[in-house]
Amino acid sequence: DAGVIQSPRHEVTEMGQEVTLRCKPISGHNSLFWYRQTMMRGLELLIYFNNNVPIDDSGMPEDRFSAKMPNASFSTLKIQPSEPRDSAVYFCASCEGGEETQYFGPGTRLLVL
């Protein structure tokens, strides 16, 4: 299995631009998570999907952030408009239903200038 796939791996954009991060979970996993990692705040859960339905989005920092999961094999995290404080590494993770082991992707390094 290829593991969790994220794209792009690196993104540099200017403040005010829209940013879309993409994730393909491991086949057969029905739970998907988006995390953000910064030096100051560590690794934080942003949103959690189960069977393509958002279960908890209490970690989404503000309305500029939105996430979708149109089908079991694809999810997006969108930031519009982006701000320099959004600069971070964004991870997607997936797991099988009822399991505790989450498998993380390689992350997307986002830099907003």
Added chain:
Amino acid sequence: QKEVEQDPGPLSVPEGAIVSLNCTYSNSAFQYFMWYRQYSRKGPELLMYTYSSGNKEDGRFTAQVDKSSKYISLFIRDSQPSDSATYLCAVDNAGNMLTFGGGTRLMVKP
């Protein structure tokens, strides 16, 4: 106060040393306790997880949970340079929503 506290390190040890990594947490509702290892510029990977109190051993790694004191530990025996990474503890109340500590950076010197 953060829900999970972890000393950021860095912790530098010689090869072969026994390493002790620790976390404290504040919410007694947490039932699952995990240790993730994160190499530089990679995603975290699960090392071990335990349910409730007790010990769990896997090769050179031992995870220990003391729910009475809300304290979790990871011990690494015979540490190797390849163990150099950031170690993240995480807790879960069985809802699949992990809360991570800030991570401890470990350096094992040959």
